Amino acid sequence: AQSVTQPDIHITVSEGASLELRCNYSYGATPYLFWYVQSPGQGLQLLLKYFSGDTLVQGIKGFEAEFKRSQSSFNLRKPSVHWSDAAEYFCAVGPGGFKTIFGAGTRLFVKA
Amino acid sequence: ETGVTQSPTHLIKTRGQQVTLRCSSQSGHNTVSWYQQALGQGPQFIFQYYREEENGRGNFPPRFSGLQFPNYSSELNVNALELDDSALYLCASSGPGQDEETQYFGPGTRLLVL
Numbered sequence: 001a002q003s004v005t006q007p008d009i010h011i012t013v014s015e016g017a018s019l020e021l022r023c024n025y026s027y028g029a030t031p032y033l034f035w036y037v038q039s040p041g042q043g044l045q046l047l048l049k050y051f052s053g054d055t056l057v058q059g060i061k062g063f064e065a066e067f068k069r070s071q072s073s074f075n076l077r078k079p080s081v082h083w084s085d086a087a088e089y090f091c092a093v094g095p096g097g098f099k100t101i102f103g104a105g106t107r108l109f110v111k112a
Numbered sequence: 113e114t115g116v117t118q119s120p121t122h123l124i125k126t127r128g129q130q131v132t133l134r135c136s137s138q139s140g141h142n143t144v145s146w147y148q149q150a151l152g153q154g155p156q157f158i159f160q161y162y163r164e165e166e167n168g169r170g171n172f173p174p175r176f177s178g179l180q181f182p183n184y185s186s187e188l189n190v191n192a193l194e195l196d197d198s199a200l201y202l203c204a205s206s207g208p209g210q211d212e213e214t215q216y217f218g219p220g221t222r223l224l225v226l
Contacts, residue, residue, distance in 0.1 A: 004154075026211065032213050036217070041218040041220075041222070042219055042220070043116075043202055043218050043219040043220045044116075044155070044202065044204075044217040046216065046217075049213075057198055090154050090155070092154075094213060095213055099168075100145075100157065100215065101152035101157075102155045102156075103154050104152075104153055104154050105152075
C-alpha cells in the first residue's frame, strides 16, 4: 500500500541550529516527492519538489531535501533555523493530483 | 504567491445542513483538487476535477460533491453535514505543461459543524 510516514510528530530546535525532518514513503512506482509548510490556520505552501535528476533539491526559504531511493526517504534539512520557520511540515508523495498522499505532518517548534 | 483563493475563510453550520465552499484556481490551471484536513492530520484527498469533469475520487461518500466552471472557479458541496465534517477544506490547482504535477494550495476554509 502507498503511504508516507513522518516519524516525528513534533520537533524542537534552537534558533540557529540545524534541522532535519524525516520522511519515509512506500510507493510502487517512481515517486514524485514534495515538502509543504503550513503556518497556523493557513494553507499549504510548496517548499520543494523532486521529480527526477539530482537527488539533492533546493527549495525556498533555505530548505533542501535529499532523495534516497535505497532508503525510501526524502528528508528535509535546513542548516540554520529561524524563529519564523516554526510551522507544520508535510511530506507528500505522488505522481500528483488525486494520487498524492500526505504524511501526518511534523510540527516544528523553535526556541529562542 | 500561488494565486489560489478560497471563500469563505470560516464557516459555522449545524448538523444536517448543507454547505458550499468556493475556490478560484490559478489562471490557466485546468485541474482542481479538494482536500479535507482534520485537526492534527495531513490533508486527505476528496476528489479532483479536470476540465469540468470529475476524474478521481478519494474515500468520501456521495454527499460530498463538486463542480468546476470554465472560468477556473470550482465548488465543493457537502450535504447532510455531520460533526466529523468539521475540518479545514483546501483546494489545490495544477496546470498543463512541465509543472502539471505540482499542486498550488489555497488558504483553506475552516468549517465547524455543531
